[in-house]
Amino acid sequence: MILEKFSLGVGDRFGHEGCAQLQSLQLAANKGIIISPVWNKSYREHSIIGTAPSDGRAAADDAVKRCKWTHPYYVDADHIGLKTVDLFIESSDFYTLDVADFIGSPADTSSIDAFVRSVRNFSGRLEIPGVQAALNVTEEDIRAVGRKYLLAVQEAGKVYRHIVSIKGAENFVTEVSTDEALESQSSTELFFILAAIAQEGIPIQTIAPKFTGKFLKGIDYVGPVEQFAREFEDDLCVISFAIKTFHLPANLKLSIHSGSDKFSLYPTIHRIIGAHNAGLHLKTAGTTWLEELIGLAMSGGKGFAISQAIYADAYKRIDELCKPYESVIDIDRRRLPEPKIVNGWNKDEFVAALRHDQSSLKYNLHFRQLLHLAYKLAAEMGDDFTHALDRSREYVGRNVTENLFQRHIKPLFLGL
Numbered sequence: 402m403i404l405e406k407f408s409l410g411v412g413d414r415f416g417h418e419g420c421a422q423l424q425s426l427q428l429a430a431n432k433g434i435i436i437s438p439v440w441n442k443s444y445r446e447h448s449i450i451g452t453a454p455s456d457g458r459a460a461a462d463d464a465v466k467r468c469k470w471t472h473p474y475y476v477d478a479d480h481i482g483l484k485t486v487d488l489f490i491e492s493s494d495f496y497t498l499d500v501a502d503f504i505g506s507p508a509d510t511s512s513i514d515a516f517v518r519s520v521r522n523f524s525g526r527l528e529i530p531g532v533q534a535a536l537n538v539t540e541e542d543i544r545a546v547g548r549k550y551l552l553a554v555q556e557a558g559k560v561y562r563h564i565v566s567i568k569g570a571e572n573f574v575t576e577v578s579t580d581e582a583l584e585s586q587s588s589t590e591l592f593f594i595l596a597a598i599a600q601e602g603i604p605i606q607t608i609a610p611k612f613t614g615k616f617l618k619g620i621d622y623v624g625p626v627e628q629f630a631r632e633f634e635d636d637l638c639v640i641s642f643a644i645k646t647f648h649l650p651a652n653l654k655l656s657i658h659s660g661s662d663k664f665s666l667y668p669t670i671h672r673i674i675g676a677h678n679a680g681l682h683l684k685t686a687g688t689t690w691l692e693e694l695i696g697l698a699m700s701g702g703k704g705f706a707i708s709q710a711i712y713a714d715a716y717k718r719i720d721e722l723c724k725p726y727e728s729v730i731d732i733d734r735r736r737l738p739e740p741k742i743v744n745g746w747n748k749d750e751f752v753a754a755l756r757h758d759q760s761s762l763k764y765n766l767h768f769r770q771l772l773h774l775a776y777k778l779a780a781e782m783g784d785d786f787t788h789a790l791d792r793s794r795e796y797v798g799r800n801v802t803e804n805l806f807q808r809h810i811k812p813l814f815l816g817l
């Protein structure tokens with residue numbers, strides 16, 4: 402299975418918005434840019450909501466059929482490891498092997514020695530076409546990368562071979578992610594990580610490194626955009642050099658685990674991938690749930706009451722909701738309006754506080770982050786929530802499609 406040049410993470414917490422999301426991709430296709438949708442839902446999300454990977458597959462197949470999507474699509478087992486992979490074997494054809502937990506634990510000395518020997522010829526002055534600063538690499542640097550990452554790559558190899566043994570090598574796409582590591586990876590590290598991945602025999606098609614800056618859930622990038630641009634461009638150059646040098650799949654591309662809504666990076670990413678004729682995979686499905694809340698609020702009446710009730714409940718249960726996401730949120734509790742204030746808002750005020758429009762003075766990124774975590778509460782409402790979605794379908798669907806197309810696809814893939 403060969404992943405296309407452009408692909409985008411889709412899917413939603415409750416499996417209701419597949420069609421609305423595909424419509425945004427159809428708008429891009431109408432403009433000549435085909436973007437493959439990749440349904441992704443992590444093990445964490447499944448366990449919080451109480452869904453199973455087969456539900457994700459069913460939602461994807463159903464949306465593709467109903468919406469008559471004729472291009473390829475995939476179902477991603479997002480951030481899995483040996484412990485969780487088996488749950489995703491039947492339903493997925495895209496595997497994001499997350500080995501961040503193993504980063505920093507050294508592999509056995511003999512494999513580190515063997516690794517250093519195998520890439521020793523790259524020590525000294527390493528010139529990678531396009532990378533602005535020539536890299537000076539010592540054997541000690543290579544050993545340090547080996548010590549930090551080799552065990553993680555070996556672990557990815559185990560997971561990869563396990564999937565091959567059941568599904569066959571031709572029947573899925575493999576991504577390796579290190580984005581949930583504690584530290585970002587430099588371009589030099591990426592180069593030697595790719596060497597190790599090639600030696601491990603993993604035909605990776607996407608790799609998700611950790612970049613400098615904060616990729617918080619549901620809000621914009623926090624950090625220096627220029628530095629990101631340099632890292633991103635260097636990584637692209639490292640990848641195309643590594644493809645030739647280590648005989649990795651020719652379509653290997655960067656995967657950005659964006660945590661959604663990294664609007665300030667989109668124009669930069671668009672410019673750089675255009676200049677390099679590079680592909681891109683972007684994971685960004687999480688905020689569809691917020692578009693559902695916005696749509697419910699816009700529909701007024703009972704729908705709006707549900708949105709307000711979810712906020713009131715989230716405000717009360719903030720500690721519990723934040724816990725699984727501590728490293729990827731930054732909520733200033735003093736900036737959260739009290740539920741009695743929110744209950745006095747009209748629907749426009751609610752929508753303005755929640756919608757990710759940074760030009761609006763009413764936008765409140767703390768309010769937005771808290772509601773982003775609150776999908777668990779909607780799941781607890783069961784049918785009351787999903788029936789409300791169905792009743793507000795017109796508002797919800799339009800918001801989901803417009804958000805994905807106008808705020809994400811247009812600036813990132815179409816450069817508009």
Ligand SMILES: [Zn+2]
Pocket residue numbers: 480578580581609658
């Ligand atoms: Zn990730």
